[in-house]
Amino acid sequence: MKRFMIHSSAGDYPLLCGRGLVGRRGWLARQLPGERTGVFLLSSPRVWRVCGPALAAALDPAQPQRILFDDRETAKNLQTVEKIERALVRAGADRGAAIVAAGGGVVGDVAGFAASSYMRGVWLAHVPTTLVAQVDSSIGGKTGVNLKEGKNLVGAFYPPQLIVTDPELLKTLDARQYRSGLYEVLKYAVISDPLLFDVLERTMDRVVARDAEVLDWVVSRCARIKGEIVGQDERESGLRQVLNFGHTIGHALEAATGYRRVLHGEAVGWGMLAAVDIARQQGLVRAADADRIAALVASLGRLPRLPDRRESIAARLGSDKKAHAGRLRWVLPRRIGEVEISEDVPEALVRDVLGRLPQLFPKRAGKAARKSASREPR
């Protein structure tokens, strides 16, 4: 088991990562605070179906009360938070309650927000069960829900007291969800970790096949990177922005396609290809590095085809601007493992890249592209 601390203004908290942790009888129960008045397991029916036996064993004999809620993105709203909080009242939860949130990013964001506001805040542990949740959403304390007007518009910074990450739980994840999470894994390699990048280049087949040895290393490596970044910049005033690599166009693409056609990670895959191309056009990154990044994105297989929505993607980019006093912020690669934040990308270049987006997917995708990339001089 790997254990590392994540720094937060509300108090540092441990992330424990190890295969099989959540299957061990009584193990999770022993991590709960001693002076609690009750244990409440917040999850979804679907997650409970696949991870229930492991969770029940791990929490034995704490006798958690179970509150299951819909974890579809469309149910990530204030009504669901209200339902959970009313269920907590009915179940007798008071300020001494300990909440264990087990699920993907939706469960974590919703349950985390409920934990932050129930009785003005109760003890919270995350048990992430998707790849996105294990390497990203469970770490850093962002919680929240959507409004009809937009995603994640209501929420709180509420770091958990504990994160328990068990890669074994990923074995039931559907293939597309899993692969979509891998684009976020690639993101960490590009923004800060040349070694992770090399390992992914060499072992992507094994990672895709969920080979335990490589996957466990990759998950804990990414979780640690995210933990270090949010530990230095909890409120996203500076460094944390590097986590948005691939997300500027990725978010716009998701919005322009109504959040249905492409999964978040897939949109980030397209967004990374676009950002690499912008950096290449601006002479920021060497062609060899740009090619390697694009080849690694392509090694995950085809991305969903893009509808011709250049105008609406461009328009959505505009709405992202409002958050930064009228300037779009780009995260652009300088070399593998290093990015910079730039506000100097001319609109004409953005439009040009958006127009060529479908062609930015490397022609020689998959294994061949990877092999040729790994032969390039480093």
Ligand SMILES: NC(=O)c1ccc[n+]([C@@H]2O[C@H](COP(=O)([O-])OP(=O)(O)OC[C@H]3O[C@@H](n4cnc5c(N)ncnc54)[C@H](O)[C@@H]3O)[C@@H](O)[C@H]2O)c1
């Ligand atoms: N708070 C943050 O910092 C942060 C960061 C990134 C994403 N997010 C949020 O996370 C959400 C996306 O999270 P996600 O990608 O984990 O998707 P998700 O939570 O929607 O889960 C995807 C699907 O997988 C199912 N599932 C979960 N665990 C499973 C398992 N072990 N086996 C089989 N099926 C399983 C879920 O029931 C769901 O149907 C978005 O709402 C996004 O806004 C938050």
Ligand SMILES: [Zn+2]
């Ligand atoms: Zn993301």
